[in-house]
Amino acid sequence: MNPDAPFPGRAEAAPLLITGARLIDPAAGVDGAMALLVEGGRVAALGPGAERRAAELPGVERHDAAGLWMLPGLVDLHVHLREPGQEGKETIASGTRAAAAGGITTVVAMPNTLPATDSVAIVELVRAKAREGGVVRVLPAAAVTKARQGAELAEIGELARAGVVVFTDDGDGVANAELMRRALEYGAMFGVLLVEHCEDKALSAGGVMNEGTVSLRLGLRGWPKAAEASYVARDLVLAEATGARVHFAHLSGRASLDLVRAAKAKGLRVTAETAPHYFALSEAWLAEHPYDTAGKMNPPLGSEEDRLAVVQALRDGTLDCIATDHAPHGGLDKNVEFDQAAFGILGLETSLALTLDVLVRPGRITPARAVELLSAKPAELLGLKGVRGTLAVGADADLCLVDPEEAWTVDPERFQSLSRNTPFAGRTLTGRVKRTLVAGRWVYADGRGILD
Amino acid sequence: MGTLGRKDLLDLEGLTAEEIGMILDEAEAFREVGLRPVKKVPALRGRTVINLFFEPSTRTATSFHLAAQRLSADVLDIKVGDSSVKKGETLLDTVATFEAMDLGVLILRTAHSGSAAFVARHSRASIVNAGDGMHEHPTQGLLDLFTLRRRFGRVEGLEVAIVGDVLHSRVARSDVWGLLKLGARVRLCGPATLCPQALAAVWEGAFPGRVRVVHELEAALEGADAVQVLRIQLERLQRFLFPSTREYSRHYCLTSARLRGAKPGCLVMHPGPMNRGLEISGGVADGPQSAIRGQVANGVAVRMAVLHLLAGSEEAA
């Protein structure tokens, strides 16, 4: 059993045959109508073989998914579940329910919890909570530095031995260049993935939205995209010098993406993600919704030029993944003056729909590329190639069924998340998650909600 | 709701030229009231006006207080150090406690851009923005327009220079919107750190070619009908925005010698309080071209007009 499999102690689910769907699995080179058979929480057979085997098995549950797309369960590298410490905003239970509703079956839980996830004890606490109340798989990330203070390395070796793959001080970057250099060198011994939140806090200090025409008009302090790009540049130099791999979280600006593109061309071991809001929105949203704190996140929404650069980078491979940076906040944090409000917006329940609506439908990327960005590539970065991010025989039976033609209107009141902070409220999106399966068990069905 | 047909005065960006004209005409009428021995009219009798200031400003608070008093309103001044309210109570909580007092008009000054609009969305009372962070200070903008109109008989066609820390100035933003709507042209002037070229783009869409950004004071003054000098805040030094007050005044202090480069009779304004010798010389501030003293008296008339048009009954002064 995978260490992150939910539902321990539950009886094994019956074999399941899903028929009629278009299976889109770029990691396996598959795109076409195909039956899929699940046994023992894994993909047991595909195509005619699946139907034949199902005919031999007793008690097979059959699910007709005609007209739907079947995707490997989405893997989200960047989720703030807020537990332990801020359970009023989200819990592991509520956050994983939100993930399931969004077709996401594996989430990487950010370590800026209270206290910070910087020790095996807290990692184990998160895992225990996930086994107890979670409905999708949770991989706790750990802090790079003790208590995320940016002063001393966390016990990366110990944490890696306990199965932690992702290390990040997200919320902050590792500001001290020497410490970052050592983290890269030291972490490389254990093959961990160092994830940087790129923000030069001297440049962004006091900034609450992108520096540009809109911030000048609204009289809000600007957060210049140079704060992101200069950080990316420093880390690329350090990655080259150490030979270690580095992954950039939530890139949002044209200049950063140009740097990453050039570094990849040079052969550096660098990967990067963006979040749906950076390809779906620009600072123009704040011009239309002045001082609406649902449009406040870190890094801030950029210019239209930045947005188009994000779309281009998703197309050309400069960006490897789409991750949500799901950041729940309650009214006390958001129903205040703009410059007083917390940074961050929800993402789990709109990520796939935004990708389909904004990128796939207008033909900016293919459905297969969307699956790479949302599932295959993030799984590979977590060292789960062949296990997640694909529905090849032997892989974990984590998947979602999607109606690519169904239009729906985002209504935060119907979210599984405990929070409501989204700039997409009221927006109609085409493409909807109909069902989500984790470890061979249905966890979500549109119209019925979470299937406990 | 008063004759203006809107609940709040949040900014000049959202007003039409006609609405601005209506306020200035009304201010003209109230200016006469200020010259009478009995300076009171019953326009706001029985209404409660609260002056809620989260930033110290004797000048603006007093001006609003006098304006409300002359309209016979019940006026309450509340000055809050940001610290006392920050203890868990939000701005909305604070405002909610006043709503219970049958609040007519809330005059609000805070350090946070957008706060007046934010409160206006959640409150039944009329909100008058008395300065929200770096965003706008609409009654100051109206007062400057009033001063210009009294001096020149019109605002249309005037060339107006605004000099100093435009980036952080709510006064400058209100001035520019008002000036453009009434048909003036604007030169913004200051060092690139306090007056970036990018500022011009804010108004380029609605008023193409009407705002220029220049970094030399001499260029800003050349052919100017009026100049608004902004206060320099010394905290800006901590964010590396200019090297020293000495160097600032060497480049940007409005002196008599520099003023000679403007049109003869160029009107000098300053929203106050002044740093004499830093952004404006004493000679210019007290000189014959200065409108600074008159601006204070006009301020009461303009604020009476705003309060009356927002919340007054139909029969006028």
Ligand SMILES: [Zn+2]
């Ligand atoms: Zn971050």
Ligand SMILES: [Zn+2]
């Ligand atoms: Zn984050």
